[in-house]
Amino acid sequence: MTISQTLNTTIRKIPAWPIYWIVAAWTGWMFYLAATGKGGGPEPINWLEREYGALALKLLIAGLLITPLRTWTGINLIKFRRAIGVTTFFLILAHFLVWAVLDVQTFERVWMEVVKRKYVTVGMVAFVLMVPLAITSNNWSIRKMGPLVWRKLHKLTYPIVVLAGIHYLWLVKGFQIEPIIYMAVIVGLLAVRFTWHSKKTA
Amino acid sequence: MAYRWTNDLTAADVTPKSMVMNRRQIMAGAAGLGAIGFSATKAAAQETLEPNSLEDITTYNNYYEFGTGKSDPAENAHKLVTSPWSIKVDGLVDNPGEYSVADLTDGLETEERIYRFRCVEAWSMVVPWNGVELADVLKKAGVQANGKYVAFETVVQEENMIGVQRRVLDFPYVEGLRMDEAMHPLTLLATGIYGEPLANQSGAPIRVVVPWKYGFKSIKSIVRITVTDQEPPTSWNKANAREYGFYSNVNPEVDHPRWSQATHREIGGGLFAKRKPTLMFNGYESDVASLYEGMDLTVDI
Numbered sequence: 001m002t003i004s005q006t007l008n009t010t011i012r013k014i015p016a017w018p019i020y021w022i023v024a025a026w027t028g029w030m031f032y033l034a035a036t037g038k039g040g041g042p043e044p045i046n047w048l049e050r051e052y053g054a055l056a057l058k059l060l061i062a063g064l065l066i067t068p069l070r071t072w073t074g075i076n077l078i079k080f081r082r083a084i085g086v087t088t089f090f091l092i093l094a095h096f097l098v099w100a101v102l103d104v105q106t107f108e109r110v111w112m113e114v115v116k117r118k119y120v121t122v123g124m125v126a127f128v129l130m131v132p133l134a135i136t137s138n139n140w141s142i143r144k145m146g147p148l149v150w151r152k153l154h155k156l157t158y159p160i161v162v163l164a165g166i167h168y169l170w171l172v173k174g175f176q177i178e179p180i181i182y183m184a185v186i187v188g189l190l191a192v193r194f195t196w197h198s199k200k201t202a
Numbered sequence: 203m204a205y206r207w208t209n210d211l212t213a214a215d216v217t218p219k220s221m222v223m224n225r226r227q228i229m230a231g232a233a234g235l236g237a238i239g240f241s242a243t244k245a246a247a248q249e250t251l252e253p254n255s256l257e258d259i260t261t262y263n264n265y266y267e268f269g270t271g272k273s274d275p276a277e278n279a280h281k282l283v284t285s286p287w288s289i290k291v292d293g294l295v296d297n298p299g300e301y302s303v304a305d306l307t308d309g310l311e312t313e314e315r316i317y318r319f320r321c322v323e324a325w326s327m328v329v330p331w332n333g334v335e336l337a338d339v340l341k342k343a344g345v346q347a348n349g350k351y352v353a354f355e356t357v358v359q360e361e362n363m364i365g366v367q368r369r370v371l372d373f374p375y376v377e378g379l380r381m382d383e384a385m386h387p388l389t390l391l392a393t394g395i396y397g398e399p400l401a402n403q404s405g406a407p408i409r410v411v412v413p414w415k416y417g418f419k420s421i422k423s424i425v426r427i428t429v430t431d432q433e434p435p436t437s438w439n440k441a442n443a444r445e446y447g448f449y450s451n452v453n454p455e456v457d458h459p460r461w462s463q464a465t466h467r468e469i470g471g472g473l474f475a476k477r478k479p480t481l482m483f484n485g486y487e488s489d490v491a492s493l494y495e496g497m498d499l500t501v502d503i
Binding site for chain 1: 261262266270323370371461469472473474475477
């Protein structure tokens, strides 16, 4: 047995459901720290907003890594992908709610920000695009839609991740390296897919 | 000449350092004080000028030389070497030269000024500064008749400054003021907060404070003061002229292209704090509006 096969045998024994609980517990814990002043420093709103957003972006990238990892190493983590995707959606929902309710605070201002600020607009578009993906993240939807249509719909992940990367890139001040690294990783992970795709169709 | 500008708060209103850790008590106390003998508006003004705790002031900073995160300066600024320190005064002055902080403030009375501090990122603090009026220092330097602007420069210690190593901005950080702004009695050269020397992350050993402008105009850790006859370049303007103008007066009616400036969050209010409306010139309109008479502040941002 190769190393990847051994690993895959172990992976098969690990359930996916703890991912939901771990991320939910983390989200709640961070909120607790921010609400009690035990974490986040003197300005917990922005801190919480950023913590949720940053982990969501990392999870989006983790979701994108699963297919290339299988192709390159044979390690198969696909059973975790739904849990990663769904928890990412809820994290982004939490990120949005902290921003809208605790930070911007009024509906009128939220709407103004979404319309007027480019980085908010792209973030909002990404969030809206995730809604149908979250709703259809169950076996019943796959059966109902048929795997081909379902898979096509879930290709929306690609523009979503790109928009999330742009969202981060556009919100920083000055020349900062982190959002550029994230964007490079995202573009790289999408580029490998499109090269495979063009090879397959060629 | 000290005491040309009078605080609407006295030293007695400054939160004692021993108390600063318990914000809720303080806020409750301030509300109680307000009820005794003040008009409603006066009491409200006092309450909004409750200084932040020294902990807030020294753990939530923008000092991009030490990193772009809000807690980075508190973590990294201990590397700043502030002794010895010399400030070069040059340009259109009668007494150019290299001066120590003590030289610059010699003969001047250090006073306390409790100012609102409004960051361009739409958050604010109240800081009890200790400092001298910049005007008095400039008078000692002897500004010549053709001096129209004052330029400032922050120290660069590349080996100690992670943000400089990463080229976050085009360092050294530079800022500037028009001569009438520099000479305004509100404009300080600060050397302390809460009666203690400035923390490194707060811009030790000496910095500018211009309370009616966005915080980035209040340049930290200065090593050079130059009087010129031309508008000097300023760092954020060089980085993004569309977003940051030379004047950068606090103005709720002119949005930053990426966020609204109409409201802001007060630091220290916790997770559920309400946003506060931003005041024209950060609440110093009656003091400084006359400096900009006839100017279109939507153009001269």
